[in-house]
Amino acid sequence: MKYLDEFRDPAIAKQILAEIKKTVTKPWVIMEVCGGQTHSIIKNGIDQILPKEIELVHGPGCPVCVTPLEIIDKALAIASLPNVIFTSFGDMLRVPGSNKDLFQVKSEGGDVRIVYSPLESLKIARNNPDKEVVFFAVGFETTAPGNAMAIHQAQREGITNFSELVSHVLVPPAMTTLLSSPKNRVQAYLAAGHVCAIMGWREYEPIAKKYKVPIVPTGFEPIDVLEGILLAVQLLEEGCYEVTNQYLRAVQRDGNRPAQDLVNKVYEVGNRKWRGIGEIPQSGLMIRNEYSNYDAEKKFNVGNIITQESDKCIAGIILQGLKKPHECPAFGKECTPMNPLGATMVSSEGACAAYYKYQRIKND
Ligand code: SF4
Numbered sequence: 001m002k003y004l005d006e007f008r009d010p011a012i013a014k015q016i017l018a019e020i021k022k023t024v025t026k027p028w029v030i031m032e033v034c035g036g037q038t039h040s041i042i043k044n045g046i047d048q049i050l051p052k053e054i055e056l057v058h059g060p061g062c063p064v065c066v067t068p069l070e071i072i073d074k075a076l077a078i079a080s081l082p083n084v085i086f087t088s089f090g091d092m093l094r095v096p097g098s099n100k101d102l103f104q105v106k107s108e109g110g111d112v113r114i115v116y117s118p119l120e121s122l123k124i125a126r127n128n129p130d131k132e133v134v135f136f137a138v139g140f141e142t143t144a145p146g147n148a149m150a151i152h153q154a155q156r157e158g159i160t161n162f163s164e165l166v167s168h169v170l171v172p173p174a175m176t177t178l179l180s181s182p183k184n185r186v187q188a189y190l191a192a193g194h195v196c197a198i199m200g201w202r203e204y205e206p207i208a209k210k211y212k213v214p215i216v217p218t219g220f221e222p223i224d225v226l227e228g229i230l231l232a233v234q235l236l237e238e239g240c241y242e243v244t245n246q247y248l249r250a251v252q253r254d255g256n257r258p259a260q261d262l263v264n265k266v267y268e269v270g271n272r273k274w275r276g277i278g279e280i281p282q283s284g285l286m287i288r289n290e291y292s293n294y295d296a297e298k299k300f301n302v303g304n305i306i307t308q309e310s311d312k313c314i315a316g317i318i319l320q321g322l323k324k325p326h327e328c329p330a331f332g333k334e335c336t337p338m339n340p341l342g343a344t345m346v347s348s349e350g351a352c353a354a355y356y357k358y359q360r361i362k363n364d
Pocket of ligand 1: 325
């Protein structure tokens with residue numbers, strides 16, 4: 001299959017691996033930002049075939065994992081209301097809140113539905129004018145244009161029974177927060193290719209320069225990831241702190257300008273809390289005042305929520321690249337996909353979910 005098979009070709013993988021081995025002369029820590037890349041790395045055993053000098057650590061690029069507990073609890077409260085149809089992508093349904101998850105709300109009679117796009121949620125609103133339809137708008141820059149489009153379209157059509165519970169986060173502020181930490185280990189980033197397809201990579205250039213960290217927008221297939229690592233190692237070995245694009249078939253320096261314009265029309269940048277990491281200034285997207293009728297947090301009175309995070313979950317440390325999932329004492333014991341203590345065990349992009357699925361139970 002074009003654009004797939006050639007990015008999974010073992011012969012090409014061997015060539016790139018040989019090139020990496022030839023290039024590397026000293027230890028480097030490289031963080032793949034996106035959980036999709038983490039899954040590709042673990043599934044294909046990429047971290048196990050690399051020379052021992054290269055350590056891959058897993059980044060915070062799993063939007064489900066970093067959605068704050070308060071927002072999950074708000075989703076549970078809204079979804080439990082009698083006149084609400086609560087819609088969401090599937091992987092949010094098993095994310096544990098303080099006391100339950102959306103599946104449990106559904107089993108208790110809540111009208112919780114899985115949708116595959118925010119426009120599908122808008123269609124449900126169109127077809128159910130006597131109900132309030134809420135879409136759980138979680139994600140990075142990648143999904144923001146589609147979510148912005150749903151609000152924009154609802155306003156154009158005069159649909160008033162649609163709203164979004166928004167937990168949108170932005171990648172560059174999280175990258176700089178990790179680099180600014182005294183505990184930081186990251187020396188190069190593989191940036192998330194799909195985020196860069198929307199945003200381009202201009203905003204990464206000052207980060208690379210200021211923190212002396214090469215940044216490589218990288219795709220998700222095994223050849224993409226290996227090529228991203230090779231480019232990162234070449235830049236590190238040369239002491240060259242710039243952005244080099246691996247994901248040529250999808251990413252341009254300016255990104256997708258019409259998509260960016262739509263996002264800026266509907267949302268504005270503000271402070272956002274990240275689960276396990278804390279508040280990061282200017283790291284989230286909020287619904288602008290002009291569209292406040294579509295803001296579920298304003299529409300529903302779910303303010304007084306007291307959250308209770310599991311004291312065993314170390315997901316925040318894992319998402320900063322400081323530990324690996326199997327180093328969590330609860331991994332595979334109290335915490336499994338069927339009984340998760342943290343979101344990283346159930347998200348399709350979660351690092352703990354990847355380690356559990358591919359049975360990485362110790363350092364190889
Ligand atoms: S294994 Fe479970 S408890 Fe441990 S960090 Fe991952 S999600 Fe949290």
